[in-house]
Amino acid sequence: MEKENGHQLEANTRDPTDIEEDEPLTWRFWRKRRYIVVLLAFFGFFNVYSLRVNLSVAIVAMTENRTVTDENGEVISWEQDFPWDSKQKGLILSSFFYGYILTQFIGGFIGAKIGGNIVFGVGIGATAILTLFTPLAAKHSLEMLLAVRIIEGIFEGVTFPCIHAVWSRWSPPLERSRMASIAFAGNYAGTVIAMPSSGLLATAYGWESVFYVFGGIGCVWLILWMAIVRSGPDRDRFCSANERDYIMKKIGVSSNKSIKHPWKAIFTSLPFYAIIASHFSENWGFYTLLTQLPTFLKDSLNFDLDKTGFLSAVPYLAMGILLGVSGYLADWLQMKGYWTTTQVRRNFNCGAFLAQTIFMILTAYLLDPTWSVVCITIAVGLGAFAWSGFAVNHLDIAPQHASVLMGIGNTFATIPGIVSPMLTGYLVTNQTSEEWKTVFFISAGIYLIGCVIYWMWASGELQEWAKTPEQKALEMTQHQRANANSYTNEALDMKGDGK
Known part of the structure; x- marks a missing residue:
């Protein structure tokens, strides 16, 4: 009973600025x-x-x-x-x-x-x-x-x-x-x-x-x-x-x-390079499909032109829906203490990349209209979980510098938007299935490379170089208090042993 009363007292006296912390997620935005x-x-x-x-x-x-017609309705030119x-x-x-x-x-x-x-x-x-x-x-x-x-x-x-x-x-x-x-x-x-x-x-x-x-x-x-x-x-x-x-x-x-941005620390940070590699990999697959999917559907799968616009939008509809799901799930796993921030970022990102690698390869081999669209939709849709990994990781490792980190990373991540369509145009000259296989294999390989790099170097912890003077001072104070408590406990133990 005494323990329960202690918890009740703690609940009644907690800092009012923490009042939102235990509120359930709500749609009443x-x-x-x-x-x-x-x-x-x-x-x-x-x-x-x-x-x-x-x-x-x-x-x-x-x-x-x-067509251009005359007064009689006859076509006179195109x-x-x-x-x-x-x-x-x-x-x-x-x-x-x-x-x-x-x-x-x-x-x-x-x-x-x-x-x-x-x-x-x-x-x-x-x-x-x-x-x-x-x-x-x-x-x-x-x-x-x-x-x-x-x-x-x-x-x-x-x-x-x-x-x-x-x-x-x-x-x-x-x-x-x-x-x-x-x-x-x-x-x-x-x-x-x-x-x-x-x-x-x-x-x-x-x-x-x-x-x-x-x-x-x-x-x-x-x-x-x-x-x-x-x-x-x-x-x-x-x-x-x-x-x-x-x-x-x-x-x-x-x-x-x-x-003040610590440029040397930023450009020597392995967690930051993990984010860049991941962003580049995700955008390679994204821009490849965004620019080439209608052509692939028409050339290799023989879809009518009026259907390609609708079918090209389906994968991005799936991704838009799953982005909300992945974001809520990532936060929930952290709130409940099931995974640390690092585990959430790494598992979401790398799990998505591995799945995208598999479904890109399946797309290359399953040239059935229905199954190809299904595989592409799953591959693009699962990218939502990767976005709950690398896309917010800048805020974990360096919140004060996050916009600058995103700017640097997105510079590299824009390169696929320029290179991928050009490379695809070079590879797919005759619109054959074998040529399209090469395009999907390249995307799958880049996903896999991004997965390996992110798994090795990613972190969800605030980096030492990103800590503000106030944060460093607070950590020092907490460390000093912890040491003082440790010394006090040791002294009490020694006194008890003396008795």
Whole structure:
């Protein structure tokens, strides 16, 4: 009974800033300001990918032959709005990534300095505005269209790195996987919705409508994001005192301007290189399928063109759904104490990569339409668990520097977006099954290499070089107290022995 009373007393006197710690996960996101941030980040990433992939569908309508008839309804000519050849179309579609790769590091650095919320909003908002001008640029000249796409890539390049600056201020450690995974699910929701709807818009209202609709949606989101989201709970007057104190206690809040990045330690950190290798590997498979899946379905599996758009979206729908599941599961395993953070990151990431390796190989051999789509869907969908591994790992090892680490890592992870489509085009010259096997084998091999590197070097612990002076001082105080208690206990034991 005495023990029970002791527990009751402890429960009644615990720090009020811990009051949220034992609350069950809830769908009532509007009760917590940080969950509203997550929801708006989800729609932000929805825009990131819808603005990125809409051209891949619209360009089909822009370059397809259409008939011109006279007053009697007789066909007098076949015309294209834009007579681009395959090389020019490839250049247009890849031009986005030439700008995208340039601002990864810059986005993370600026986000850490002035606040990730501002950089995230401006990056997506500027891309949306430029999207509205895409039809005008295309009608002006090919060079103008390329310039607009490159500039769009420059602005969108800051989004992934700077969102880590948002999480570092809003996300308590045991909620990082969940919050980040839900937000990143917007990428795949944007892909799933933009691909088929762009085709419908182009057919019903003309290819220009694709850019006007998605550009307009992005502008509406920009207004909401800039009006609602602040850099941290301490800057948000609508964040309750209880939630603010809880977040600040769990993660701490320091001035972004005071951050000094330990560059030597960063570039000699094996856990950081494990994240880079994993991110590169995941993106290789992702971009290979994102750019080549419709062609593979048509050339090797003989799907009709009208079905390829829908089937190409199915794997990303699976990934979007599983991202929420994997995030909740990762946090739950840590909350319950079943796995440490390192175990969660390593097991989720490497388990997903091993499964993706297997299903990529199966896709290469099972050239049955149904089973190939199933294998590809599973391979892409399981990537959600990898995202609950490497994608939030920056926040574990160095929360104060997470946006910069993401910027550096995403620079390398963007390379597959440029190289993979070019390599596939070089390998698949005759559209044979054997050529496609090579493409899938390469992806499987890269997944396996990423798995091995991450398993060896990954860590979920705060790195020594990433600790703030306050954290080091606190650790020293705790160490001194532990030593003092140890000496006291030894003295009491010796005194007892003397008696």
